[in-house]
Amino acid sequence: MSDKKKIVLTGDRPTGPLHLGHYVGSLKNRVELQRTHDQFVLIADVQALASSPGQHEKIKDNVLQVALDYCAIGIDPTQSTIFIQSLIPEIAELTMFYLNLVTVARLQRNPTVKDEVKQKGFGTNIPAGFLMHPVHQAADITVFDADLVPVGQDQVPLVEQTVEIVRSFNRIFAPVLKEPQAMVPAQGARLQGLDGKAKMSKSLGNAIYLGDSADELLRKVMSMYTDPNHAHVSDPGTVEGNVVFAYLDIFDARKDEVEELKAHYRRGGLGDTVIKKRLNEVLQGILTPIRQRREQLAKDPAAIMAMLLKGTERARGVAATTMARVRQAMKLVY
């Protein structure tokens, strides 16, 4: 990897296998980015435990599932550095240093934190680790010297928090840290859930997983939310808010045909089954090769783990270099 390539930091909390929402929102993009950037893909196991400590029984399997998903969709461990957060102590060390540069009040005002506190229903019982999450993430980003952080619009405040921390550090100690930039997708790449809810999500139970079998995929497509008033094939139907059309817009390359189908659906005479079958074919076309690669890779979990440990070793090397600069700046060199 050339030194001239810009560095990207991305990743996921391993709370279970990844779904089509991840694929559209970030995974596909990573396959492109790894060709032109030095891409670090973080499997954030420490952060996965932060929101639900009881999850630890499944954590190792979840890490493996996520790594399988990565490799299956085409993130290439020879082009991207895929690694496990809890094996990089430098992230924890840097987080501890950064905690001195942020006030509790500032963290409590962070819009992403506020939203997530509401979502999780913590009330006033916010775990300290949860409130500290933006600081932990600032360490994730900066310890790998990232230039770019691909995030959804809702995560932009986390990158802004990182920039604030970097500026404080550079001012108080020495200018050794890089300011990262958020990289927000041009189009709103958030995928709706099967049920029509705004977001596909494991916890909402409305997701198509990258590892779903052909049958499961078919069943899920057939269960999709369309237009509740479209009772008979002959009735006119509504395209807006119809999940099948939303997916066809995203996944079906034959845009003209999709537009014709929409017109037909609107004036009546086009049944849900027809459009669902079409969507099923389109999605099977995308997911079958992914599923097959996934099944192939899943036969040798030891090889996947070895790949992760190799990526982690490279990541630690980079983290150690940054930490040497940080310690020098903080005069913590003994």
Place this chain on the structure above:
Amino acid sequence: MSDKKKIVLTGDRPTGPLHLGHYVGSLKNRVELQRTHDQFVLIADVQALASSPGQHEKIKDNVLQVALDYCAIGIDPTQSTIFIQSLIPEIAELTMFYLNLVTVARLQRNPTVKDEVKQKGFGTNIPAGFLMHPVHQAADITVFDADLVPVGQDQVPLVEQTVEIVRSFNRIFAPVLKEPQAMVPAQGARLQGLDGKAKMSKSLGNAIYLGDSADELLRKVMSMYTDPNHAHVSDPGTVEGNVVFAYLDIFDARKDEVEELKAHYRRGGLGDTVIKKRLNEVLQGILTPIRQRREQLAKDPAAIMAMLLKGTERARGVAATTMARVRQAMKLVY
């Protein structure tokens, strides 16, 4: 060191050289404890930076000064493990795990934290690292498997917080962590300042340092607060609140003579200069050998640093053993 010895965790934030208050309150005790316990003495450089990040320019020298003080008063690096906090990444890692087991509200209610927030005048701008301090300290204590933590009464809530975290961890994951106990000195061993204030402290400028020269010591004793109404030698004087007598009570082994002096002072006819000269002699007797050892050791700072690095190496070994148990319990073994 025998495996049967109980483990003690103690230490200081290196914010400057240590003073007679530290000597009375904890250092002397450590010289005793190291004979009967496996004693870990933490130089908490990360925590020293937490309250005042601008201090980093002096941090390395402060660490060295504290280590000189330790060795000068008789903490023996062959009996105690003296080490530097920032060189133990396991402490940061464990802190990150513990942060998930404590709520922000609980930390805000911690009496020690509340007192210190008031003392430092943070107002609503409490650095996150400061609020997290009890969690960081819980990691300090438990990563070395400490049985006992010598603390002043005001620090007891910090040990209680540690016990809470240990219980949560052991319940959620597996019972691999030891519950520590606070070890509070029987007598109130807090030393007044030269000016009569309740506490000898660097920031109050009312301290006698272990490295003070004989002249400085004499000057400081002569400046001590006595009884402002004792204008003439012949006047009756007050013993209560009189710093010279408070010190004589603590440091002068000839208790009968001190009682006679008190009686004489009360009825009048005993000048401040006489009791101050006596106290000076007593303190010179204690501090001269300490100062001489300190000067001798200070000639070879490289040897002191080598001692610290050796202690740190042993401490890291113990920390790594604990972390292996912690990771096993959390299923973070890859």
